[in-house]
Amino acid sequence: MNLVSLSALSPEDVRAIWRLAALPPVDVQGAAAWSFEGNGIRTRTTFLKAFHELNLSVIELPNLLKTNERVCDLAGYLDPFYDIYVIRESNHERLAEFAASSRRPVVNAMSNAGHPCEVLTDAYFIETTIGPIQKVRICLWGPPTNVFRSWHELASVLGFTLVHVCHESFHETIPNVAFSSASPEAADVVITDGWPRGTEQLSRPLSVEDLARMGNPVLLPTPPFTVGGELSVDPRRYPHFAGYEQKKLLLPVQRAVLQYLLAT
Known part of the structure; x- marks a missing residue:
């Protein structure tokens, strides 16, 4: 499951996320890939703190989707190393294409089409x-x-x-x-x-x-x-x-x- 746009969620998904938000953090562990275009000082701050609170190790992949490599190849090579991707990428179509190619969850941390x-x-x-x-x-x-x-x-x-x-x-x-x-x-x-x-x-x-x-x-x-x-x-x-x-x-x-x- 991905969160590239809110239209992909059901009402039950939204309510479940809100219920979790009211609870203390848990230790989920795992590895997160982190690619963040631009400043986004609030979003950057809170995602990095969220990784820490969930005990997720984070590897930064600057400009992950700015290469000329096909997204299916990127996902194919990178998926074995990661449990989740968090990506801030202005090109929403390329972000959505990467999410569709990956076997891991992808979070849109902002694109030109949604936040x-x-x-x-x-x-x-x-x-x-x-x-x-x-x-x-x-x-x-x-x-x-x-x-x-x-x-x-x-x-x-x-x-x-x-x-x-x-x-x-x-x-x-x-x-x-x-x-x-x-x-x-x-x-x-x-x-x-x-x-x-x-x-x-x-x-x-x-x-x-x-x-x-x-x-x-x-x-x-x-x-x-x-x-x-x-x-x-x-x-x-x-x-x-x-x-x-x-x-x-x-x-x-x-x-x-x-x-x-x-x-x-």
């Missing part, structure tokens, strides 16, 4: 601090991103509805996603993400006035966030900011993902 562990973590935060996710009014604010695509997938898997506020040129027909050009009348949580390059002229920052119109919901900006970019309000000055410590949940959720995939 499943980040979204599983934020959804777990909503579920455990705001209320059952099927009943929470969730608003995505801004143009489509890899994070928002993972939110779309999770909404389809778990059967809840999202409101996605963005310019009409970005509107699509996606199950469980209601696209809008205007903010909803009410929301319980608003999630932002950094704007992809080239979308600045079609995007409007989230303001304190927007938040007030929605009833002052919890603000959950996806880091790294930019005040003056996707946000005109400084989260530190907004009383319902989810807070920096919210991202501490990356560790138990990523640890649970590793533990769950290794067990299955």
Whole structure:
């Protein structure tokens, strides 16, 4: 079983990962291959701590999928040495092809098409601090991103509805996603993400006035966030900011993902 995109999970998989996240770490042992493109300072920090807590030995394979070698050959040669792969790779198609070729679990630590562990973590935060996710009014604010695509997938898997506020040129027909050009009348949580390059002229920052119109919901900006970019309000000055410590949940959720995939 892989976690390349959230659409590959069932509702039972998601709930099982969340249950594991609430439990202390266990000693699973084994060997993990680790290839991490870019900075990703939070994701990098928490995955490395998760490996340690599960007693997984880690071997770094820089730029694993950047070679010209066929992914079937890479997987064929490397699988005997590893129990799981954790890969941050911008080329989602190549990552998915490698996962399909490997006999070991593959975790997408971020690609250009999705950020499943980040979204599983934020959804777990909503579920455990705001209320059952099927009943929470969730608003995505801004143009489509890899994070928002993972939110779309999770909404389809778990059967809840999202409101996605963005310019009409970005509107699509996606199950469980209601696209809008205007903010909803009410929301319980608003999630932002950094704007992809080239979308600045079609995007409007989230303001304190927007938040007030929605009833002052919890603000959950996806880091790294930019005040003056996707946000005109400084989260530190907004009383319902989810807070920096919210991202501490990356560790138990990523640890649970590793533990769950290794067990299955």
